[in-house]
Amino acid sequence: MLLTIDCGNTNTLFAIWDGTRFLAQWRTATSHKRTADQYHVWLSTLMRLEGLDVAITDVVISSTVPRVVFNLRVLSDRYYGCRPVVVGKPDCALPVDVRVDAGTAVGPDRLVNTVAGFDKYGGDLIIVDFGTATTFDVVDDDGAYIGGVIAPGVNLSLEALSMAAAALPHVDVSKPDVVIGRNTVACMQSGVFWGYIGVVREITQRIKAERGRSMKVISTGGLAPLFAQGDNALFDEFDDDLTIHGLTVINAHNKDIT
16 A cells, blocks of 8 residues: 655645545645654554554655645654655656756745646646635646646635734635625635636636647636636646545556656
């Protein structure tokens, strides 16, 4: 069994892949202070609650937080007896090219999304990931990662707004019934919701114009379905499992070449 670990700035997703499907998925807050032993106790308990009696034989990790990787490596070695594949490390091979400026470090999550997108949908893609940051990754016709755009994340923008303006409260993101808010919360929700609709539409249109070709827009991340409500034509596909699917593809690729 393969354990995929997708570590983001806010949450870390663990999923077990049996070769054909994901048997279970669990999320925990990302913390570099969590030890390998703590990870093991947490995972073992959840697996037992799910009735999963399986042996983990392989581990693949993508992490945008470098400080957590050490303990995840120890988890893999100590409890599963294997060396993990860590995306972004020199010994991790990718099935696609990365064509960016020399010396540029590309986030592992963006590489994984590129691999997954090309594997599932082919080339000429724009992958919009609503995470701590909102990222736009551009995939060439042959699957290569050729760059993209990074914008502030939705929740990050809301937190910054409430922190910087003492009179403004923290609000949840939701689709407002009307554009013109008649109270502070409604005004903020409208600004964030319709503002990000505009951000996604403008950036994807400009990418398509710059590339001079038709491109499919794939969305992932928890807030993607919410923003699709504002414009049905905004995304061609929503794929909540895009990143962890990419991890399975990368792991299989590295096993094939060893």
